[in-house]
Amino acid sequence: NHIIVCGYGRVGRQVVTELKQNKERFVVVETKQEIFNLNDVRGGIIPVYGDATKDEILKEAGIEKAKAVITTLPNDADNLYVVLSARELNPKVKIIARASRFPSVKKMRVAGASNVIMPDSLGGAHMALLVLNPDTVDFIDQLSIHKPNSPSLVEIDFNSRSESTSFGALKDLTADVTLLGVKKANGDILISPKEDLMVEKGEKLFAIANHDVVTEFKNQIAKI
Amino acid sequence: NHIIVCGYGRVGRQVVTELKQNKERFVVVETKQEIFNLNDVRGGIIPVYGDATKDEILKEAGIEKAKAVITTLPNDADNLYVVLSARELNPKVKIIARASRFPSVKKMRVAGASNVIMPDSLGGAHMALLVLNPDTVDFIDQLSIHKPNSPSLVEIDFNSRSESTSFGALKDLTADVTLLGVKKANGDILISPKEDLMVEKGEKLFAIANHDVVTEFKNQIAKI
Ligand SMILES: [Ca+2]
Numbered sequence: 363n364h365i366i367v368c369g370y371g372r373v374g375r376q377v378v379t380e381l382k383q384n385k386e387r388f389v390v391v392e393t394k395q396e397i398f399n400l401n402d403v404r405g406g407i408i409p410v411y412g413d414a415t416k417d418e419i420l421k422e423a424g425i426e427k428a429k430a431v432i433t434t435l436p437n438d439a440d441n442l443y444v445v446l447s448a449r450e451l452n453p454k455v456k457i458i459a460r461a462s463r464f465p466s467v468k469k470m471r472v473a474g475a476s477n478v479i480m481p482d483s484l485g486g487a488h489m490a491l492l493v494l495n496p497d498t499v500d501f502i503d504q505l506s507i508h509k510p511n512s513p514s515l516v517e518i519d520f521n522s523r524s525e526s527t528s529f530g531a532l533k534d535l536t537a538d539v540t541l542l543g544v545k546k547a548n549g550d551i552l553i554s555p556k557e558d559l560m561v562e563k564g565e566k567l568f569a570i571a572n573h574d575v576v577t578e579f580k581n582q583i584a585k586i
Numbered sequence: 587n588h589i590i591v592c593g594y595g596r597v598g599r600q601v602v603t604e605l606k607q608n609k610e611r612f613v614v615v616e617t618k619q620e621i622f623n624l625n626d627v628r629g630g631i632i633p634v635y636g637d638a639t640k641d642e643i644l645k646e647a648g649i650e651k652a653k654a655v656i657t658t659l660p661n662d663a664d665n666l667y668v669v670l671s672a673r674e675l676n677p678k679v680k681i682i683a684r685a686s687r688f689p690s691v692k693k694m695r696v697a698g699a700s701n702v703i704m705p706d707s708l709g710g711a712h713m714a715l716l717v718l719n720p721d722t723v724d725f726i727d728q729l730s731i732h733k734p735n736s737p738s739l740v741e742i743d744f745n746s747r748s749e750s751t752s753f754g755a756l757k758d759l760t761a762d763v764t765l766l767g768v769k770k771a772n773g774d775i776l777i778s779p780k781e782d783l784m785v786e787k788g789e790k791l792f793a794i795a796n797h798d799v800v801t802e803f804k805n806q807i808a809k810i
């Protein structure tokens with residue numbers, strides 16, 4: 363139930379920083395032994411030396427029992443290969459893949475990636491946002507921070523007696539919860555969908571709400 | 587009062603996509619003429635061929651009258667050079683710089699960059715968060731990246747005939763815009779404030795909306 367990070371370049375290093383901050387268990391697969399410095403080893407990083415595109419290396423990294431693979435190799439073809447191998451060796455593992463070129467994104471999804479991230483596009487979007495909407499960056503930060511008695515972005519599972527309900531009906535349930543979107547069963551995220559969009563059992567709602575009204579809202583949903 | 591984008595690689599292209607969607611005026615400085623394809627030229631991109639680290643090229647791009655410079659060159663030393671030159675040629679311009687290595691961040695800030703973005707670190711952080719807190723991150727990503735015909739997070743200035751209006755009255759104006767919060771004159775950001783909160787002239791609203799309904803919404807606000 364650990365995480366496998368493939369590649370220890372700039373992207374991989376940042377992944378590791380985040381995982382360490384969250385006290386997650388992980389190993390790092392990297393071909394170049396010399397890339398790990400003394401701080402890395404002292405910091406508790408468990409390296410697996412070898413090529414992540416090889417099944418035996420993924421097995422050595424514990425792919426069969428892993429909960430997630432994050433592949434950050436510099437080459438799209440290599441990441442695609444890791445996605446395919448990881449998916450084959452563990453049908454349930456979550457796979458996050460890095461891509462550099464747009465055409466790779468679809469290929470990686472088809473191959474079994476749960477999410478594909480393009481650092482350059484993300485960076486470019488962020489740079490533009492800092493000019494276009496500097497306050498938005500601020501706003502999103504506030505939205506993501508959960509504080510008592512202050513509304514923030516929350517995830518709410520749609521578990522009701524009905525098989526499905528319209529997004530509009532859910533919006534009308536209470537004024538204390540501002541519904542923003544839905545994650546559909548196929549993984550698509552719909553932002554401000556039309557009121558007649560049907561939300562199905564087991565799907566997920568995104569909303570802005572105080573933490574203390576979420577439980578009440580879930581109870582209201584349960585009765586639908 | 588335009589934006590200068592330096593570099594038309596993957597990062598620069600994404601910057602341009604965002605600027606175009608926001609109908610911003612911009613020029614793109616790039617040494618390689620062949621990097622621009624027919625779509626770019628038809629899409630209204632104004633190229634300035636040359637090396638952005640040269641003062642005369644920045645002047646040709648209109649640095650003295652620009653409101654912002656976004657430098658996305660692949661090399662940190664080049665971006666640092668652009669930051670220094672741009673700051674010298676226009677003390678008021680907003681400068682967003684790309685960096686690859688951590689030590690460059692501080693240097694660029696000292697040189698006059700308003701913000702420094704590291705795409706690889708940003709990408710790595712996102713990849714980790716997709717494992718640690720998957721759906722929220724996915725949702726926020728979708729919210730922030732502007733795509734045609736897809737609602738996203740927008741900022742709307744409150745410029746009306748009235749001095750102030752309640753947040754509730756603004757919410758009732760249209761169902762096409764989901765109001766999320768307000769940035770008050772003192773800089774405070776209020777998320778989902780109470781309906782009786784007064785929004786004052788010059789303050790800013792945050793909302794989820796399609797880009798094409800924002801203008802209409804602004805017109806409605808103006809008449810209040
Ligand atoms: Ca703005």
Ligand SMILES: [Ca+2]
Nearest residue numbers: 719720721722
């Ligand atoms: Ca989550």
